[in-house]
Amino acid sequence: MRTIELNHLTFTYPGRSFSLSIENQILADPMVAIVGQNGAGKSTLFKLLTGLLTPQAGVIKINGTDFNNLKPIEKLRQVGITFQNPDDQLFNPTVQREVEWSVAQVTDDRDKIATQALNALVRVGLDARIAENPYDLSLSERKLLSVATVLAVDPAIYLFDEPMMSLDWESRRKLTAIFHELADSGHQVVTITHDMDWVAAEFESVYVMEHGKFGFAGSPRELFSDHELVDRVGLLPPRIMAVAELLGDSQTYLSVDDYWQKNHDD
């Protein structure tokens, strides 16, 4: 089982009032969504989980091992991140070189580098574009390319910061399928998202961050049933709930299928 364990973790940016403070939290489910208002600390947490930032105190354990004690190459094998903006992680002259560069950070084996890069590009549907410059791809394609750079390394834990933002429908479908494949094959997928329809339809485990802390942890149904919490942290409930509300029905629904089953199962 893949796990992220956070113990007495604290982090503050110099001269800023924001502070991240997590007592004890274990993320153990295969697919986890982290939600919360802008500025709640979600991206800061991801930067701590990848070693881009160092906590002032506390311990991060990845699959039982203190992350701080891992060699840089081992950190890359344990945790991979896809940033919100793909342009923050694409800098090579071709699609192929971009993904191969990524694998080359964890192995010198040239055959492995070529094979893993190509397999990752096949998974995201960009294998026919290997000779192109990443900046000639559409934004959706650049996002999928940044995902391929992580898939090619195949870390134990995948972190995604707003993966659905700016994706076209086909790319959303493709990436959602990849999430489930990763979870089914023993990886852990942890994603930051503001897309509550997606959370409600695809996830079983959701965490809410508020002011640098974890608040709620539970299922999407439990989350969207807690109207006070949803209002307080400014989450937009699944759209099907807004439609049902217009019809005078204030029950919790996660998707159109869920609505249909609850209202036509007799």
Ligand SMILES: Nc1ncnc2c1ncn2[C@@H]1O[C@H](COP(=O)(O)OP(=O)(O)OP(=O)(O)O)[C@@H](O)[C@H]1O
């Ligand atoms: N490099 C930085 N230097 C100083 N302060 C920062 C830096 N990055 C983020 N912050 C501040 O830290 C707080 C938490 O930011 P963070 O980006 O982690 O929130 P978030 O929950 O990811 O928000 P969003 O949903 O908008 O991405 C905010 O007040 C932000 O202004």
